[in-house]
Amino acid sequence: xxxxxxxxxxxxxxxxxxxxQNTVQVFSDLGAxxxxxxxxxxxxxxxNARYDCRKIIAGLSGAVRxxxxxxxxxxxxxxGIEKAGAAEALHxxxxxxxxxxxxxxxxxxxxxxxxxxxxxxxxxxxxxxSYDGTAHEIADGVTICSEAGADAVIASPWREGMFVLDENGxxxxxxxxxxxxxxxxxxxxxxxERGRTYILRKCQAENPQL
Numbered sequence: 001x002x003x004x005x006x007x008x009x010x011x012x013x014x015x016x017x018x019x020x021q022n023t024v025q026v027f028s029d030l031g032a033x034x035x036x037x038x039x040x041x042x043x044x045x046x047x048n049a050r051y052d053c054r055k056i057i058a059g060l061s062g063a064v065r066x067x068x069x070x071x072x073x074x075x076x077x078x079x080g081i082e083k084a085g086a087a088e089a090l091h092x093x094x095x096x097x098x099x100x101x102x103x104x105x106x107x108x109x110x111x112x113x114x115x116x117x118x119x120x121x122x123x124x125x126x127x128x129x130s131y132d133g134t135a136h137e138i139a140d141g142v143t144i145c146s147e148a149g150a151d152a153v154i155a156s157p158w159r160e161g162m163f164v165l166d167e168n169g170x171x172x173x174x175x176x177x178x179x180x181x182x183x184x185x186x187x188x189x190x191x192x193e194r195g196r197t198y199i200l201r202k203c204q205a206e207n208p209q210l
């Protein structure tokens with residue numbers, strides 16, 4: 001596969017991402033989007049490789065139109081339920097986890113509204129968020145429910161930075177850092193408690209403490 005055993009992903013080194021994107025392009029040039037063995041694999045791999053999201057949507061949509069039957073099953077004459085794996089691409093466009101970091105809308109068209117409710121990220125985090133295509137940014141008030149009490153590391157949804165509140169409005173201590181091999185990506189780490197919900201808030205540009 002293009003991303004063997006998740007060795008490579010969204011936070012791979014840029015040189016590796018270039019190779020991954022070129023590989024997806026070669027597959028695309030060979031008509032892989034509608035090739036029956038590639039349908040559940042190519043789109044999720046392309047999302048995680050930061051391949052052009054509009055090309056992914058076009059390729060995935062074309063495959064769905066060419067193979068969907070009246071019962072909404074993707075039928076290529078050979079395979080079955082494994083075709084549902086292609087839905088991972090849509091999930092990862094809006095919410096993905098790589099190298100211990102949760103990333104919101106990491107590969108989504110900047111001018112298209114979107115919203116997800118209770119999608120899961122690695123670490124047993126259940127997340128809800130929305131994206132404003134007119135403002136070109138994630139809406140304030142992302143929620144994350146921690147089902148296991150693991151430490152959370154979030155790529156900041158906003159250039160201005162973020163802070164974290166618990167469900168009672170108490171501010172939670174965070175540690176600022178950067179994503180592996182991507183110093184331009186600011187991250188915030190914080191401890192969570194099992195069963196608690198946390199709210200991500202956008203810092204005000206004129207006052208990063210608010």
